[in-house]
Amino acid sequence: MLETIIENSLINNLTKTFCRSPLQKNILHESDAEIIKLSNDSDECIAITIDTISEEIQTGLYNDPYLIGWMTVMVNLSDLAAVGAKPIGLLISEILPENLSSEFIEKLQKGIADAANVCQTFILGGDTNSGKNIVLTGCALGKSSNNKYLKRTGCKPGDILYSSNKLGGGNAFAISKLLSKHSDGFNYLPFARIKEASIIRNFASCCMDTSDGVISTLDQLMQLNNYGFRFDNNWERALDFEAIKVVKENKIPLWLLFAGQHGEFELLFTIPENVEKEFLSSAKKENWFPIKIGRVIEKPEVQINLYNKTLLLNTQKIRNLPFQCKGDIKLYLKSLLEYDRELNTTKF
Amino acid sequence: MLETIIENSLINNLTKTFCRSPLQKNILHESDAEIIKLSNDSDECIAITIDTISEEIQTGLYNDPYLIGWMTVMVNLSDLAAVGAKPIGLLISEILPENLSSEFIEKLQKGIADAANVCQTFILGGDTNSGKNIVLTGCALGKSSNNKYLKRTGCKPGDILYSSNKLGGGNAFAISKLLSKHSDGFNYLPFARIKEASIIRNFASCCMDTSDGVISTLDQLMQLNNYGFRFDNNWERALDFEAIKVVKENKIPLWLLFAGQHGEFELLFTIPENVEKEFLSSAKKENWFPIKIGRVIEKPEVQINLYNKTLLLNTQKIRNLPFQCKGDIKLYLKSLLEYDRELNTTKF
Numbered sequence: 074m075l076e077t078i079i080e081n082s083l084i085n086n087l088t089k090t091f092c093r094s095p096l097q098k099n100i101l102h103e104s105d106a107e108i109i110k111l112s113n114d115s116d117e118c119i120a121i122t123i124d125t126i127s128e129e130i131q132t133g134l135y136n137d138p139y140l141i142g143w144m145t146v147m148v149n150l151s152d153l154a155a156v157g158a159k160p161i162g163l164l165i166s167e168i169l170p171e172n173l174s175s176e177f178i179e180k181l182q183k184g185i186a187d188a189a190n191v192c193q194t195f196i197l198g199g200d201t202n203s204g205k206n207i208v209l210t211g212c213a214l215g216k217s218s219n220n221k222y223l224k225r226t227g228c229k230p231g232d233i234l235y236s237s238n239k240l241g242g243g244n245a246f247a248i249s250k251l252l253s254k255h256s257d258g259f260n261y262l263p264f265a266r267i268k269e270a271s272i273i274r275n276f277a278s279c280c281m282d283t284s285d286g287v288i289s290t291l292d293q294l295m296q297l298n299n300y301g302f303r304f305d306n307n308w309e310r311a312l313d314f315e316a317i318k319v320v321k322e323n324k325i326p327l328w329l330l331f332a333g334q335h336g337e338f339e340l341l342f343t344i345p346e347n348v349e350k351e352f353l354s355s356a357k358k359e360n361w362f363p364i365k366i367g368r369v370i371e372k373p374e375v376q377i378n379l380y381n382k383t384l385l386l387n388t389q390k391i392r393n394l395p396f397q398c399k400g401d402i403k404l405y406l407k408s409l410l411e412y413d414r415e416l417n418t419t420k421f
Numbered sequence: 422m423l424e425t426i427i428e429n430s431l432i433n434n435l436t437k438t439f440c441r442s443p444l445q446k447n448i449l450h451e452s453d454a455e456i457i458k459l460s461n462d463s464d465e466c467i468a469i470t471i472d473t474i475s476e477e478i479q480t481g482l483y484n485d486p487y488l489i490g491w492m493t494v495m496v497n498l499s500d501l502a503a504v505g506a507k508p509i510g511l512l513i514s515e516i517l518p519e520n521l522s523s524e525f526i527e528k529l530q531k532g533i534a535d536a537a538n539v540c541q542t543f544i545l546g547g548d549t550n551s552g553k554n555i556v557l558t559g560c561a562l563g564k565s566s567n568n569k570y571l572k573r574t575g576c577k578p579g580d581i582l583y584s585s586n587k588l589g590g591g592n593a594f595a596i597s598k599l600l601s602k603h604s605d606g607f608n609y610l611p612f613a614r615i616k617e618a619s620i621i622r623n624f625a626s627c628c629m630d631t632s633d634g635v636i637s638t639l640d641q642l643m644q645l646n647n648y649g650f651r652f653d654n655n656w657e658r659a660l661d662f663e664a665i666k667v668v669k670e671n672k673i674p675l676w677l678l679f680a681g682q683h684g685e686f687e688l689l690f691t692i693p694e695n696v697e698k699e700f701l702s703s704a705k706k707e708n709w710f711p712i713k714i715g716r717v718i719e720k721p722e723v724q725i726n727l728y729n730k731t732l733l734l735n736t737q738k739i740r741n742l743p744f745q746c747k748g749d750i751k752l753y754l755k756s757l758l759e760y761d762r763e764l765n766t767t768k769f
Contacts, residue, residue: 125548162444197442208556210558
């Protein structure tokens with residue numbers, strides 16, 4: 074079933090000839106970062122992940138050097154958070170065209186330094202190359218434990234679906250940056266949920282970050298667990314207030330803040346009902362208020378209340394759209410709006 | 422003094438705002454990979470390094486997909502070897518243009534898989550993006566120990582300079598690929614010296630890989646240690662036989678096989694005289710015959726016997742040339758040949 078998603082099928086194809094390390098705990102697709110035992114007889118594990126920022130720069134979505142630096146660090150730390158690991162540090166490889174101003178480079182490096190600082194971690198090393206286009210690759214290293222890391226699998230029907238914080242900021246930023254006529258700008262600077270993850274990992278039955286948006290995340294969790302999700306009727310309260318303003322100004326339906334591909338880097342996770350109270354009280358002690366957004370359901374489908382109907386979202390279609398639109402942002406939005414119209418006229 | 426080298430000065434500038442992790446053992450420029458303690462009270466360390474293959478693809482030097490994959494793995498494992506670490510595995514991030522054939526991608530992935538296999542290690546995970554140009558970034562993770570990792574610093578005058586194997590293959594490949602009229606092709610497929618490093622780390626006073634060629638490596642070691650190197654009079658025997666054929670065919674002076682910027686990924690290391698015998702006997706047991714190429718000398722300069730004179734090489738000039746030629750390979754060779762003529766006519 075994973076193969077019906079273009080991205081999963083690409084990954085399966087690229088990795089088919091690779092041997093798996095006997096010290097690797099997670100299987101393919103199972104976690105946001107790789108979990109590696111340091112030796113057979115130790116409980117200590119390393120969590121490690123790599124992520125490149127390049128498409129977002131090419132499309133013009135990221136043109137602020139500070140944001141490019143910040144995101145290179147945060148997308149990787151967010152993957153560590155999603156497995157409940159404690160960051161040790163990052164390596165950064167940079168391709169920088171020769172015509173970049175020193176001011177641009179300083180802002181870029183400041184974004185990297187600030188993002189590492191705010192997550193109380195360090196830049197351990199890196200590599201620089203010159204090239205035609207800016208490309209930044211981060212690799213984050215963290216400490217994990219053999220038995221207590223978060224996976225994408227393990228949720229059960231009845232478990233409660235939470236988000237680490239308000240949703241929709243990633244897509245609101247993309248709309249305001251690339252598509253909006255009223256470009257007021259949307260302040261986008263996500264934080265990896267490292268601190269929150271240290272609580273989540275004591276309670277959650279599965280966890281994944283929303284790097285590709287909420288629907289893509291739920292689709293991946295659905296495919297891996299073979300269970301589905303139902304959004305709560307009041308799902309609008311999970312949306313970021315400023316993000317709502319952006320979509321309303323641009324006459325885009327609210328729920329597309331879940332559907333768009335540009336993520337907000339929150340954690341989506343499921344909490345078994347019997348530990349929910351304890352989880353919430355642990356969170357409250359840290360002055361953190363996670364947001365309940367739905368439930369795990371038996372049937373592998375994603376249900377949402379829209380246009381006064383309970384609708385099933387075609388999450389595969391939504392998730393494959395960016396690949397089919399090949400970077401054409403206007404076509405992508407048009408296709409999402411067409412799908413929304415379909416849903417609106419569907420009889421149920 | 423490090424600042425007189427363009428590359429070092431770039432790195433210093435990029436990293437000046439970064440805080441150093443209290444768990445990081447090595448200082449900036451001191452080792453080929455970063456050495457990170459896992460906790461304050463443990464002897465166990467992680468070695469980690471990141472390296473991007475992009476310029477070599479842009480210049481056309483690497484256009485064989487198998488070689489691109491192979492090098493992405495080997496350049497990183499070579500950095501682990503240079504600190505004497507045992508590989509745990511690698512992460513690979515790939516930017517692949519959409520028009521690549523599936524045959525190209527299969528060969529690329531085969532190069533990655535084979536290189537990992539031959540070094541008895543694993544691909545742990547990765548990331549894929551689409552983009553205009555092919556870019557591959559590898560990150561290698563290894564095990565090291567607090568007290569027994571190899572550094573670029575620590576050699577003393579009188580120590581003997583060795584290479585892990587014959588030299589010049591990287592530059593011979595570049596000549597035959599980019600500059601030669603008699604393009605017979607030169608078989609270039611370097612191996613990270615992991616096994617050899619496990620012996621070297623018991624004896625060497627410093628170590629570095631020749632990823633940027635022999636002279637650049639010696640220059641960096643010279644600047645860090647504030648000592649110099651003298652090539653043995655019979656330095657020609659350190660050169661790869663096939664590499665010699667390529668330069669002779671192209672009427673290029675032999676010693677430029679040391680000067681060119683495209684490395685052969687051997688290890689250069691220094692052995693104190695009092696442990697040389699024991700070192701050589703350990704190497705012989707593994708059927709490995711390291712090559713003696715010179716000595717550490719008191720004065721920070723690089724001496725070589727050329728044109729029946731003992732000459733001092735302007736290693737800074739040689740090392741900064743590729744940056745000054747900005748990817749213009751013909752200009753680069755022309756500048757090297759001009760410098761060779763200067764040396765030939767120098768009176769000493």
